[in-house]
Amino acid sequence: MAELRALVAVKRVIDFAVKIRVKPDKSGVATDGVKHSMNPFCEIAVEEAVRLKEKKLVKEVIAVSCGPAQCQETIRTALAMGADRGIHVEVPAAQAESLGPLQVARVLAKLAEKEKVDLLFLGKQAIDDDCNQTGQMTAGLLDWPQGTFASQVTLEGDKIKVEREIDGGLETLRLKLPSVVTADLRLNEPRYATLPNIMKAKKKKIEVIKPGDLGVDLTSKVSVISVEEPPQRLAGVKVETTEDLVAKLKEVGRI
């Protein structure tokens, strides 16, 4: 029976199906009253961790999320999928707006050490900011090896084999544990939580802590100046012949 323990970080984001709207003051995207869910790549990360537990390769799966009270809903979803317990790093709503990958990475690094986990799973990126940095930064802070954009994960004793989807194709790495893995789309298809498991999740524990308890400073050196919609796509121009096309492209300085 394995003694490995896994920490999975999950983020609460605006649901992928929602048509987002920019706030009139351009300070960000409207989030009040809008449907939120667990980031799809985080779901894949949770699924992978739970599958390893079901294969008896991992003993315990802990789900963690940073943010205001509503994050607990996201942690509960992870519990309903099979995580054993949760940790909510409580950050008040106003401060949560300036939470970026570096701040979250600092929190996760401290937690990974405190909980003495062997594996840290994350989604490759969040669908709201598309940063694709948190996993990498956390590995850097911990000085742990990282396997990002994972499309297949295999535990081999005290090592983990990670197949990565990269621009050139597939790259396979073998990492010594403890390590950080970020999940890409084709790693797995996450399960639906069943109604009985949602009820069971109610009884699982979620520990609430503050960033200060971990000795982490959340101040950000990044500030958002404005958020705007992309420019409206303008209609194109139709031309009759290839010669016309080339002439037009030259005219607008494209070639």
Add this chain to the structure above:
Amino acid sequence: MLRCGSRRLGCLRAAFRSLTQTDHRSVTLCIDPSVGLNEEQKGFQKVAFDFAAREMAPNMAEWDQKELFPVDMMRKAAQLGFAGVYVQTDVGGSGLSRLDASVIFEALATGCTSTTAYMSIHNMCAWMIDSFGNEEQRHKFCPPLCTMEKFASYCLTEPGSGSDAASILTSAKRQGDHYILNGSKAFISGGGESDIYVVMCRTGGSGPKGISCIVVEKGTPGLSFGKKEKKVGWNSQPTRAVIFEDCAVPVANRIGSEGQGFLIAMKGLNGGRINVASCSLGAAHASILLTQEHLKVRKQFGAPLARNQQICNQAVQMHGGYGYLKDYAVQQYMRDARVHQILEGSNEVMRILISRSLLQD
């Protein structure tokens, strides 16, 4: 989303009200339908929405057009606990409340209103056996219903009795340790496909007190089915007459005591109609989302319809001619939900019941 112009919100509210005439809750339009639910309910709702979007919505048009009964999809849903939502856990159910079920069916109905409505009927039958059956019956019939290894149908309506349910004529004459059933039921959802028929029949004298509830299993000699009806909507579930000709059913299949059948039937429907109303809401929800999109895209008189205050009625109306075309999903929601005004207590009967309770002191 809540910052959309008040004009557009007014249009959508009016559409929402007219779409939900079958439902007596007053609900203001929430873009986030999880407002007001507790944490578990939000969890159930999310699973149901996700399941509806991924497993049902992509197929609902095909199921409607080809009149397919989506057995595989429903069994998948059963694995998540959707087949016996308010059936007790000791016989395989999910042990949740009516409110939880309502939330779940409302969400599922955004994927396919017709199939969800059938699933709610199946749930109703499983509940009736769970609540009124003896231990033997509960443990025999409920587990396969909760996994949807077997499907159920509710048989009350007859050619001669719809709203006047107590006037049913299908007879069940006691002969030793069997009842011999004679008669026919009309408009039975799942008829011909279902394995378990929960049949209200007359074991005693006239009126409600002479009615009993008996489970008839498919394959019983004397049980046969009429032709599959061609319907305007609810096409993903077959509707047939269910015919009994000297059909011998063990007395052990009677649910509850003799004469209790009418009560059991009505209690089933009390929950059933809430589920049906929930399905209407789901259909309305989906229709509004579709309409929102259409209003932004469709231009007449040089401007998107969204800016045109005059067009404020039903979603199909808002789609104009397109709303009538089968290529547009909105008409299927309308067709499927239309029957909700008729069955499980017609609107007219419901108004009678409401006025009675309002006039009580």
